[in-house]
Amino acid sequence: MDKLKVEFLxxxxxxxxxxIVKKSNIKSDALLINQTDYEEKSExxxxxxxxxxxxxxxxxxxxxxxxAIENALGDICVICDDDFFYNEESNGMIEKAYRDNPEADVVVFAYHSKGQSEKSFFAKKKKLGYLNALRVSSCQITFRRKSIKQHGIKFNEDFGSGSLLYKSGEEHLFLFECLKKNLAIHFDPSYLLTVDFSGASTWFNGFDKKFFYDRGAIFTALSNKYSWLLILQFAIRKYRLYSSTFTFFQAVQEMWxxxxxxLGGGKDGSTNKQCPS
Structure with missing residues (x-):
């Protein structure tokens, strides 16, 4: 059986x-997208x-x-940022997950945290649907390049760190797009990497008005039809974390x-082109 080529993006x-490749303990092919003040390609x-x-x-x-997706060459691609540190056996773990699950288009893994409490994960392998996809962070995502390219799946550039509109949510929109196009997302409980959260976040400044405003937009982009339910469940589930600065009603109001x-374009000038019904 041919070896699967793993590439870190x-x-x-x-x-x-x-x-950064050595710093991240990457021992495979890698494509570095370097946002800087000049244009250049090197290898x-x-x-x-x-x-x-x-x-x-x-x-x-x-x-x-x-x-990165546009220029990737690997059979399996791994989403990677500059604060990730991969296990010694990460390549083998990734390849084994796809060998064991040939129907999987996307496999998400567990990770250790540095600088914050450990996140809980499912104990066993399982297939993920829409609700479980909301629990996934970008550091967990790997995918078959062919599946993503064939279905024209991309990250929504209105969302994510550095966006002029909404500062997070891009990984959930990406996974929802995969599910809408009938791609299979699997969870593997293997711990693939450690993520360093000890530095300042590029998008999370606490539970402020902008945070709740963005969550409302994210939930609507995920599902217009069920956005109200996603807003309510989030307000209830996270109440303990924001209750010292916002009431439940205020949180819902900002998300709404x-x-x-x-939906309407609003003061940010965003559009509803990618909002599912």
């Missing part, structure tokens, strides 16, 4: 070389691995992800405002 900024061989770098003046995490502005 790294999103970073202002990188002068390929040292080197290191330890029998092909490392490529595309430097671009574009900004935004989702734009970086899409550029984000929902309505997303």
């Amino acid at each position: 790294i999103s970073a900024m202002n990188q002068k070389d390929f040292s 080197i061989q290191m330890d029998d691995c092909t490392l490529r770098r595309i430097s671009t003046q574009e900004r935004g995490l989702s734009k970086s992800r899409n550029l 405002k984000g929902r309505n502005d997303y």
Whole structure:
């Protein structure tokens, strides 16, 4: 059986070389999307691995992800940022997951946290649907390049760190798009990496008005029909975390405002082109 080629798609900024690959303990092919102040392409061989770098003046995490997908060459692609550190056996774990689940188009893994409490994961392998996909972080996502490319799936560039509109939610929109196009998403309980959350977040500044506004837009982009239910469940589930600064009604009100502005174009000038019914 032919070996599956695993390629790590790294999103970073202002990188002068390929040292981030070693820093992340990546021991496979990698494509680095380097958002900086110039345009350039380069490629080197290191330890029998092909490392490529595309430097671009574009900004935004989702734009970086899409550029990586457009230029990826691996059979299996791994979403990667500059604060990830992979296990020694990560390549083998990824390849085994796809060998064991040939029908899987996307496999999400568990991860350890540095700088915050450990996140809980499912104990066993399972297939994920829409609700479970909401629990997934971008650091967990791997996918078959062929499946994503064939179905024209991309990250929504209105969402994600660095976007001019909404600062998060891009991974959930990506996974929902996969599910809408009948791709199979599997969870593997293997711990693939450690994520460093000790630094300042590029998008989360606490439970403020902008946070709730963006959540309302995200839930509406995920599902116009059920956005109200997603807003209510979020307000209930996270109440303990925001109750010192917002009432339940205020949180719902801000999310509803984000929902309505997303649907109507609103003050941000966003559109409803990708909002499912």
